[in-house]
Amino acid sequence: MTTALITGANRGLGLETAKQLAARGWHVILACRELSRAREAAATIEGATARRLDLGDPASIAALAREAIEIDVLINNAAIAMRGFDAEVARQTIAVNLLGTLAVTDALAPRVRDGGAIVMVSSGMGELSVLGNPARERVARAATIDEVRALADELVAAVANGTHERGGWPSSAYSVSKALLNASTRVLAQTFAARKIRVNAVCPGWVRTDLGGRSAPRDIPTGARSIVAAVLEPRATGGFFRDGAPIAW
């Protein structure tokens, strides 16, 4: 049976992605910040299992990585979008959306079978076009995860001292976290090529979830179908997709 581990699967797009994959006969592991919520969600999906995983808690990541689970697809879906914009918002957003996702990927990659896949749930708000120069060129060129991390540190420091706009950074920590997640996707696709693990990013479109808000044009099943299409993508690696079609970084 094919197994997917989905982070942030107790509500929104993560939960619906789990339901759509389970409907295809997949075993889904719902990895959620609160174990009780993971269990409640798993009870609504046949054969689903629940695990605790908080992207901001390295101990919870390490504990999950120690379990003898075999994963075909790791779906990094969990993320936050905070109100406002200051250094603390930038720090927390980067900590969860970028560094937390990278920590989960690093810890669980040994559990992903060779020939499997890692899917980063990203956003069109992280397209390179949201960045000004020199940030845009530097993010586009980042060739290692250390470079991506250094850019993230730089953003937080620049927001704190009020120089981020000069560096080409937009006043949206969420956008930057996703642009750097996309940069990580390009790097990790190369890192895992030797194990034939495909690494792709996907945008679900603008969806009516707690994060997307009520004005979003898409319903949750439509957004999740975009994620599932990336999960089922048979060949590509190092790509960015929406609704099963490649989109520009």
Ligand code: NDP
């Ligand atoms: P929701 O706010 O509905 O759900 C977010 C999920 O992430 C929740 O399960 C939440 O858990 C979990 N989460 C947040 N922080 C952590 C953490 N530290 N550790 C573990 N889990 C955490 O968001 P969506 O379903 O809309 O978003 C899912 C993904 O889709 C995100 O990556 C988002 O950026 C992306 N996306 C969404 C768009 C939209 O319009 N909705 C557009 C583009 C991209 P808890 O319930 O415990 O808070």
